[in-house]
Amino acid sequence: MRRGSIASLLGIGVIAGGVAAAVALAVPWLPVSASKEAGRIDFEFWFVVTICIVIFAVVAAAILYSVVRFRAAPDDDSDGPPIHGNTGLEITWTLIPTILVTAIGITSAIVLSRDDAIAKNALHVDVVAQQFTWTFKYPNGLTSATLMLPNGRETQLRFQSKDVIHAFFVPEFRENEDIVPGLKTTINVTPTRLGTYPVICNELCGLGHATMRSTAVVMTQAAFDKWLKAQGKAVTSPNAGTAGAAIFKNNGCGACHTLTAAAATGKVGPDLDKLPGEAQNAKQPLASFVRTSIVDPNAYVEPGFPKNVMPQTFGKALSKQQLDALVSYLINSSK
Numbered sequence: 376m377r378r379g380s381i382a383s384l385l386g387i388g389v390i391a392g393g394v395a396a397a398v399a400l401a402v403p404w405l406p407v408s409a410s411k412e413a414g415r416i417d418f419e420f421w422f423v424v425t426i427c428i429v430i431f432a433v434v435a436a437a438i439l440y441s442v443v444r445f446r447a448a449p450d451d452d453s454d455g456p457p458i459h460g461n462t463g464l465e466i467t468w469t470l471i472p473t474i475l476v477t478a479i480g481i482t483s484a485i486v487l488s489r490d491d492a493i494a495k496n497a498l499h500v501d502v503v504a505q506q507f508t509w510t511f512k513y514p515n516g517l518t519s520a521t522l523m524l525p526n527g528r529e530t531q532l533r534f535q536s537k538d539v540i541h542a543f544f545v546p547e548f549r550e551n552e553d554i555v556p557g558l559k560t561t562i563n564v565t566p567t568r569l570g571t572y573p574v575i576c577n578e579l580c581g582l583g584h585a586t587m588r589s590t591a592v593v594m595t596q597a598a599f600d601k602w603l604k605a606q607g608k609a610v611t612s613p614n615a616g617t618a619g620a621a622i623f624k625n626n627g628c629g630a631c632h633t634l635t636a637a638a639a640t641g642k643v644g645p646d647l648d649k650l651p652g653e654a655q656n657a658k659q660p661l662a663s664f665v666r667t668s669i670v671d672p673n674a675y676v677e678p679g680f681p682k683n684v685m686p687q688t689f690g691k692a693l694s695k696q697q698l699d700a701l702v703s704y705l706i707n708s709s710k
């Protein structure tokens with residue numbers, strides 16, 4: 376009798392655990408893992424999932440067995456026996472969770488401290504978040520709207536926000552970090568897989584939050600060095616036309632604005648293909664209208680668009696030369 380009960384409890388437990396394990400393993404719940412740090416976080420994730428599956432199997436077995444075995448007869452209205460606790464059982468179900476939670480705490484601490492340890496040859500990239508765009512700054516002074524990373528090399532991302540709270544998230548790197556104005560936060564990424572991955576703002580930061588996206592490109596160290604060199608040249612190039620286009624792209628203007636010349640399709644701010652008409656609405660000459668709109672965006676806001684959405688920091692962030700190049704690029708592109 377007793378042996379039969381244990382056998383059926385075990386049987387139900389194995390089936391319930393098997394079903395849960397099949398659901399966990401057969402469905403691709405996670406995107407590919409593309410960094411060393413992601414590998415460690417995935418280990419922790421599966422460690423916790425395994426514990427959960429075992430607990431689920433035990434609980435499911437106890438419940439299903441009890442429902443069938445101790446089912447009351449239809450005409451049985453009597454109370455159950457007055458049981459006052461079981462010390463052995465209570466110690467067991469306190470001790471086991473204590474051990475499991477402690478194990479999860481210790482392994483998590485190890486994973487976090489390994490992910491936070493900086494390698495000596497780490498590359499440092501400053502990540503600037505602002506409504507609603509990302510800028511990545513490299514040690515040689517180069518800025519990019521795309522996060523370029525060399526494969527296999529540890530990169531420390533150092534975050535700063537120019538306005539409100541944002542959050543940096545690349546699902547394939549498994550790391551999410553809040554970016555709070557006035558606070559310096561960092562994460563380390565050691566890419567292990569070539570490819571292109573989405574950079575997502577993971578904190579509701581205003582009207583254009585959903586469009587605050589960029590791309591992380593993991594390339595070979597050789598390709599990365601080549602890119603860094605080529606971009607360095609483009610920045611110092613005296614050609615105002617390409618400089619203006621690069622400034623437009625690298626400051627993320629396309630996240631909010633439409634501009635056919637830059638293949639930008641943002642809808643948060645006014646359509647920059649229609650700048651001449653907008654200057655007419657503002658009753659200003661085109662060149663000074665474009666300049667003022669960048670430096671002091673609230674001076675005139677196109678009807679139908681809210682105030683205070685365009686960052687007021689661009690005017691300070693750009694040198695006079697860069698501003699001139701951007702203004703002439705916008706004027707020439709909108710005609």
Ligand code: CUA
Pocket residue numbers: 504505506507540541542576577578579580581583584585587
């Ligand atoms: Cu930045 Cu959401």
